[in-house]
Each structure stands twice: as structure tokens, then as C-alpha cells.
Ligand SMILES: Nc1ncnc2c1ncn2[C@@H]1O[C@H](COP(=O)(O)OP(=O)(O)OP(=O)(O)O)[C@@H](O)[C@H]1O
């Protein structure tokens with residue numbers, strides 16, 4: 001495109017601010033929807049993938065009456081003070097088809113220096129744990145030092161890299177990668193450290209119901225949940241029947257039923273997101289086509305003049321396409337700017353309010369989403385008006401000239 | 407420069423019937439010719455001039471400019487010829503409404519030179535011929551206005567200036583003095599005569615009787631047919 005055409009396109013844009021900018025704003029809206037939609041969708045699938053790779057247990061046994069949170073139950077059960085019946089771990093370990101069974105203990109506290117929110121403390125048994133230690137290994141090559149803790153990605157640890165519970169400072173050995181759910185706000189400790197924290201709480205006069213891992217007057221400890229890894233070919237039906245027959249007040253969840261429910265809601269959200277994107281795309285395309293066909297009809301005499309002074313037909317087409325490209329480009333950049341600010345301001349809020357795992361993608365992935373949005377939106381205008389531009393290029397200049405001015 | 411047309415037709419349909427707005431026209435013009443075409447309203451003058459300028463296509467016959475038939479040239483080529491060699495002044499006022507009169511006048515030049523259309527000041531008009539044409543036509547003081555702010559006669563003169571900007575080989579003027587008072591009509595005819603003197607071929611369609619005095623080839627158009635007029639001085643031909 002030469003300087004004359006470029007100048008004509010830009011000046012036409014600037015000198016018709018109402019028409020051009022109105023359309024640009026519409027494109028800006030589309031760009032926002034597309035960007036946020038793309039990032040959301042990316043975050044959702046990433047969250048789902050991360051979670052699925054983290055689902056170490058095939059089966060989890062939790063107390064009846066637990067408030068089931070699909071996202072976290074496979075890993076931890078929940079934070080309500082309900083406990084499994086005594087002896088359940090030993091029983092489960094003895095069952096056919098169970099390769100490993102490991103217990104977890106939960107404690108919830110408000111008294112942490114790190115967070116405004118309730119912090120969930122998850123205790124695991126290092127000897128048998130097959131769920132939490134692999135995550136810790138992702139970020140910590142050595143063994144977890146004695147008395148040290150590992151925190152979820154949302155817990156800020158400050159410069160000292162410690163977290164304070166009940167007036168005791170606990171060194172943070174590592175921060176986990178985000179998973180996109182409540183686990184990002186959890187603290188992971190081994191049983192010994194958990195007992196420590198509980199002692200500290202006791203000293204401060206905080207009384208827990210069932211506060212001891214090993215309850216008073218019994219040799220058998222109690223647990224918040226038991227996570228099971230099955231042998232290949234194990235019969236889950238029979239396993240759960242045997243547990244139910246032996247104990248009242250437990251529920252058994254399998255990885256399959258929980259994960260498929262999660263997948264369903266994530267897929268549903270994806271469909272919602274992309275439907276909204278498609279709707280906006282259609283509205284924007286329709287508005288551009290209508291606006292350009294109206295305005296080019298109105299400007300027939302201008303095109304006739306351009307023909308008179310020597311514009312070739314294909315250059316008229318270039319002009320129309322160029323104007324639509326400019327409209328799209330301006331809109332795209334405005335939209336990306338505004339929606340980026342909005343998205344990155346509210347991403348934490350979004351993550352908390354969509355009830356599926358949600359992880360904001362990495363920089364490279366974000367850049368890819370931006371690139372796609374920019375490319376796609378730059379082409380929306382020209383593609384939408386291609387027919388209109390062709391029609392303009394076929395103008396009968398002399399007939400247009402004779403059309404009476406309104 | 408030579409422009410010649412032969413056996414030229416432009417057929418339109420009116421109430422289901424075909425009729426020839428331009429009917430078997432033979433015409434030619436050399437450099438330096440001042441051709442004047444008279445004819446009652448609706449006789450086909452404007453249609454003929456539009457065919458000569460190449461913005462309209464004949465139904466039959468050919469327009470040959472410097473030996474090349476428009477029909478055999480690409481649109482790019484005809485457009486380039488129109489930009490550089492033909493100054494067409496349409497009967498109707500037509501301007502880019504969001505550009506100043508000066509920007510409109512310099513449009514053919516910007517296009518030819520691949521320059522910006524945007525012009526800030528009349529001081530940017532370095533071509534003395536253009537500057538003097540603006541003075542002669544009495545529109546130099548109006549060039550920074552928007553077209554909508556000019557009168558019909560002022561716009562007509564701006565359109566004439568626009569047609570002359572690229573110093574075309576042929577000027578095709580459709581009613582260049584309509585809307586103009588005596589004084590300005592004379593100025594326009596004088597300017598066109600001067601162009602013809604310096605070798606430009608001037609073709610004018612008009613109702614203005616002054617044309618008899620200025621033109622050296624006079625034609626009359628009647629129902630699409632072009633006839634050499636009795637008053638015409640065809641010289642040695
Ligand atoms: N697109 C068209 N469709 C149908 N008829 C047309 C069309 N263009 C022109 N005509 C007719 O062709 C005839 C010649 O028109 P033209 O404008 O060439 O006349 P003219 O000699 O320039 O008239 P005037 O002196 O009023 O400008 C007229 O009868 C007009 O109605």
C-alpha cells in the first residue's frame with residue numbers, strides 16, 4: 001500500500017471519528033471477550049490437567065457428613081472436624097487389592113501471620129504417603145527437613161520464609177506449584193510437625209475437638225481421611241462393600257467419579273465461554289458488515305471521484321479493506337489494553353469464584369493467546385467487509401456521479 | 407496527443423425500450439484543439455464526455471487515446487492515463503467531503519506522485535502554474551474551506567483547478583461555466599483557451615454561447631448523434 005492510500009485511509013478514519021471509533025469500540029469489546037475467554041479457557045484446561053496429574057489416589061475414604069469438595073477431596077478430604085472411625089486404616093491396609101493406604105490429618109486455623117483466610121494444615125505420614133511427597137519433590141530435591149513446612153502457592157511467606165502458627169515460627173522449605181483450587185491455600189506438614197503445632201495451640205489455650213492424632217485412652221490413632229492406591233485389577237466395588245460392612249459413617253469416593261464430574265463442569269464452562277465469544281464475534285462481524293455497506297453506499301460519489309482522478313478499481317478495494325483493518329486494529333489494541341488490566345486485576349477473584357481448578361497460564365502461553373487474538377481480530381474487519389470492498393471496486397462511477405445528492 | 411472515437415454507442419434502457427444516449431458518434435481531437443459541443447438537454451453530451459474520459463464504458467465502438475484503445479487496456483492502465491493525461495471536469499460537483507478544497511484540488515497530483523493527500527498550507531503548493539490557476543479562478547482564498555462551505559460556482563472552479571493539476575494532455579469539461587456569472591464564465595473560457603493555445607486539447611460541452619467564439623471545432627449533439635456545426639471552422643480538414 002502506498003503513502004497516498006495509507007494517508008487517505010488514516011485521514012478518513014480520523015475525520016469520521018463517530019463512525020470509525022464507534023466500530024473500533026465494538027471491536028474492542030470483541031477483543032476483550034476473546035482475550036478473557038481465551039485466557040479463561042486456557043486456565044481451565046491447565047487447571048484440570050494439573051489436577052489430574054496430581055490425583056495420586058484411586059480411592060479416598062472420608063467420614064460421613066464431610067462437606068464434599070470435588071476439587072480437593074481426592075487429595076485431602078475436607079477440613080471439617082470429622083474423623084474416620086478408629087481402626088479403619090489398619091482394616092483398609094489389610095484389604096485385598098490395596099497397594100498403599102496412607103492417612104491424612106487436617107487442622108484449620110485462623111491464627112496465622114501469613115493469611116487473612118483460614119489456613120488448612122494438612123498432615124501426612126511420610127512413611128506411607130504417596131500423594132503429597134511427590135509434589136514436594138517437584139520443588140524440593142532434598143527430604144523435607146525436620147520441623148519445616150511446605151506451603152501452597154497462594155500463601156505468602158515473607159522475606160524470612162517462615163509462617164507463624166500460635167506464636168511459633170515454622171520455616172518454609174518450599175512453595176508448591178499452583179493447582180488452582182483450595183490446596184493453593186494449604187500448608188503441608190508431616191505428622192511430627194503437626195503434633196508440634198497442636199502442642200503450641202494447646203499452650204495458647206486453643207482447644208480442638210479430637211485434637212490429638214492419637215486420641216486419649218486408645219492406642220489406635222484417628223484420621224481425617226485415608227487415601228488408597230489400588231493394585232492393578234482391583235475390584236473397587238467389592239472393596240467399598242467390605243469397608244461399608246465393617247464401618248458406619250464413612251464414604252468412599254473414587255478418582256473416576258470425582259474427576260468425571262469435575263471434567264463435566266469444566267467442559268460446561270468452556271462451552272459457555274466459547275459460546276459467548278462466538279456470539280460477540282457474530283455481532284461484531286454483522287455490525288461491521290452493516291456499517292460498511294451503509295457507509296460505502298453513502299460514499300459512492302466519493303469513490304466515483306477517486307475513479308475520476310485515476311484510482312484503479314483494485315485500489316478502491318484496498319481503501320475499503322484498509323479502513324476496516326484500521327478500525328479493527330485500533331479496536332483490538334484498545335480492547336486488549338482494557339481487558340488485560342481487568343483480567344490480571346481480577347484473576348484471583350475469578351479463580352476463587354469458578355468452582356473448577358483454574359490456573360493462570362505461563363507467560364509463553366499468555367503471549368500465544370495474545371498473538372491469536374491480535375491476528376484474528378486484525379483479520380475480522382477485512383474478512384467481514386471483503387464482499388463490500390469488492391462491490392465498491394466494481395462501482396459504476398458515472399452512474400454514481402449522476403446520483404442526486406441528498 | 408490524439409483522441410479519436412469511432413462508431414461509438416452507449417445504449418440505455420428506458421421503460422423497457424433500448425435507446426442510444428450516444429448514437430454512432432465519430433469524433434477526434436488533436437493537441438491544441440478547442441472542441442465545443444452544443445446540444446439540448448438530454449441530447450447525450452455528458453454521456454459522450456464520460457466515455458471519452460474512460461470512466462464510462464461504451465456499449466459499442468472504441469475510444470482510442472494516443473493509439474491505444476481503452477477497451478484493450480487494463481483498468482490500471484486506463485486509470486493511470488486518466489490520472490496523468492486526462493483532466494475530466496464532471497457536470498456534477500463531486501468532492502471528498504472531509505478534505506479541504508485544496509486537498510481535493512491536489513488529489514490527482516498526490517495520487518500521481520504517491521504523496522500524502524493531507525496538505526496543511528497553500529504555501530505547500532510549489533507549482534507556480536497551480537498557484538496562478540487558483541488566483542486566476544478566484545478561489546485562492548477559499549482553498550482551506552471544506553467543500554460543503556463553497557457555492558456551486560466556487561465548487562465548479564475548484565473542479566476545474568483539480569482537472570488541471572497534473573497538466574493533462576486533454577481537458578474534458580462538462581458545462582464548465584454553469585453556475586457562473588458573466589465575469590467568471592469569461593475567466594474560465596479564457597483559461598481554457600490559453601490551455602488550448604499551449605497545446606492542450608480542450609473538449610467542452612456547454613450551453614454557453616461564448617463557446618462559438620472560443621471553439622475552433624463546434625459540434626451539435628441531437629438525440630445521441632454528434633454533428634459538426636455549420637458555424638464550425640474545420641480549417642484545412
Ligand atoms: N444511467 C442511465 N440510464 C438511463 N438513461 C440514462 C442514463 N444516463 C443518462 N441517461 C439518459 O441519456 C440521455 C443523455 O443524458 P446526458 O446526461 O448525456 O444528457 P446531456 O446532453 O448531458 O444533458 P444536459 O445538457 O441536461 O446535461 C438522457 O435522456 C438521459 O436521461
Ligand SMILES: [Mg+2]
Nearest residue numbers: 451452453497
Ligand atoms: Mg450533461
